[in-house]
Amino acid sequence: MTQAMCASFKVELGRALHDFTATTGHAFKIALYKAAATLGATTTVYSVTNEVGDTGSYAAGGLALTNVTPTSSGTTAMITFGVSPQWTGVTFTDCTQALIYNTNGGQNRAVAVLDLGGNQAVTAGTFTINLPTVTPTTALLRLL
Numbered sequence: 001m002t003q004a005m006c007a008s009f010k011v012e013l014g015r016a017l018h019d020f021t022a023t024t025g026h027a028f029k030i031a032l033y034k035a036a037a038t039l040g041a042t043t044t045v046y047s048v049t050n051e052v053g054d055t056g057s058y059a060a061g062g063l064a065l066t067n068v069t070p071t072s073s074g075t076t077a078m079i080t081f082g083v084s085p086q087w088t089g090v091t092f093t094d095c096t097q098a099l100i101y102n103t104n105g106g107q108n109r110a111v112a113v114l115d116l117g118g119n120q121a122v123t124a125g126t127f128t129i130n131l132p133t134v135t136p137t138t139a140l141l142r143l144l
Contacts (some may be wrong), residue, residue, distance in 0.1 A: 003097075003115035004041035005141060013143075014111060016023035017100050020079050026104035028111065030085050030129065031062030034127040035096040039113040046101040056089030056124070063087065071134065078139035081095070086128040095120040100128060114142060 012018055028044070037050035050062055066082030098114040098132040110132060120127065132138040 002040040003113055005112050006043050007041050008044040009111045009141065017109065018111070020067050020070050022067050025067045026102050028065045028067065028081065028100060028102050029062045030065055031101070032058065032095050033097045033099065034094045035119065037097060039099055041113070043099065043110045043113055044108055046099060052095050052138050054093045055091050056087060058090050062085040063098045067099055073136045075144065076136035077143040078134050078136065079141035080134050080139050082133060084131045085126055086126060088126045089124060090127050091123050093121045
């Protein structure tokens with residue numbers, strides 16, 4: 001697994017297939033994966049293969065994200081989402097990565113793969129992915 005902005009996403013931006021606008025944009029989700037998943041820059045679509053199992057508030061496909069209209073600072077465009085994704089009452093022992101994807105038109109196009117910093121284990125608890133501050137050097141997605 002390699003944390004990356006998916007190459008297909010970069011191409012699809014040029015084809016206007018992703019709209020992150022807050023109130024009128026596409027729907028994006030984030031799904032959690034086990035270490036056995038082979039996600040990285042070459043990931044093109046969401047898949048259930050090696051996704052963590054349904055538990056607590058987590059269900060296949062993951063959680064809907066809240067769009068925040070993209071901004072820029074200097075020459076860097078910044079894309080992020082609203083509230084940090086959080087699941088409650090979950091139990092899993094092998095979660096190492098996450099996939100952000102665009103559900104528009106049922107295409108489930110991959111946007112980015114996140115490395116969760118090693119194996120994450122939770123027992124009947126709350127799991128949160130803390131989204132970074134929106135700056136030119138820390139925003140979740142940055143186009144330089």
